[in-house]
Amino acid sequence: MVQECGTERIAGCQFNLSVMSDDFAEVILGALDQVDTSKVWKETDDVSTCVRGRIEHVFDVVQGIYLEAAKTGKHVEMSGTFSIGCPGDSSGDAYVEASPERLNAPSKDIQQKAGCKFALYPMNTTNYMDVIYEQIDLSKEAGVTVSPAHYATRLDGTVPDIFSAMESSFTKVQEAVSHTTMTFTISANSPSNS
Numbered sequence: 026m027v028q029e030c031g032t033e034r035i036a037g038c039q040f041n042l043s044v045m046s047d048d049f050a051e052v053i054l055g056a057l058d059q060v061d062t063s064k065v066w067k068e069t070d071d072v073s074t075c076v077r078g079r080i081e082h083v084f085d086v087v088q089g090i091y092l093e094a095a096k097t098g099k100h101v102e103m104s105g106t107f108s109i110g111c112p113g114d115s116s117g118d119a120y121v122e123a124s125p126e127r128l129n130a131p132s133k134d135i136q137q138k139a140g141c142k143f144a145l146y147p148m149n150t151t152n153y154m155d156v157i158y159e160q161i162d163l164s165k166e167a168g169v170t171v172s173p174a175h176y177a178t179r180l181d182g183t184v185p186d187i188f189s190a191m192e193s194s195f196t197k198v199q200e201a202v203s204h205t206t207m208t209f210t211i212s213a214n215s216p217s218n219s
């Protein structure tokens with residue numbers, strides 16, 4: 026197979042939700058159903074969900090799904106990988122042409138707290154540690170508490186502030202390093218915090 030970049034840069038996220046409750050299936054399927062995904066390509070199977078499209082819509086949808094699940098008050102965790110510029114992910118899809126307005130922007134009064142660990146992987150660049158440290162420093166201005174963790178950086182704050190910090194890191198890094206991936210795990214309503 027010939028792998029080459031498409032003319033548009035399509036971003037994506039492969040993620041799964043885990044709900045620590047007997048009715049996990051309803052919470053997962055309900056969250057997937059309640060978010061407007063019309064500006065992204067989406068596929069769900071028994072393991073995870075993948076969304077692809079413009080960076081802002083990928084983050085908008087992933088955050089929207091997480092907020093829907095977290096507002097049940099149940100202990101919900103989401104883990105995933107964002108990626109852009111993967112040589113095998115040539116576009117061909119109409120979703121990169123979507124207009125930039127977000128469809129699921131959270132209201133300003135959302136105070137849902139969460140803890141998150143994220144890790145940036147700028148691919149195929151020798152100065153990757155500089156690129157990563159620059160973003161960790163910028164995260165400190167994003168309204169979240171930033172702390173070091175093994176193999177990751179921890180962000181604590183509201184869900185919208187956490188996703189916004191991750192989106193700005195990812196967006197800035199991919200401007201400099203065309204193939205960039207980022208992993209994350211976010212947890213809310215954990216009984217460890219009560």
Ligand SMILES: Cc1ncc(C[n+]2csc(CCO)c2C)c(N)n1
Binds near residue numbers: 041070
């Ligand atoms: C975001 C997300 N997408 C898919 C799954 C996989 N999954 C596990 S249980 C379940 C509902 C019943 O089939 C589904 C779809 C997940 N965990 N999170």
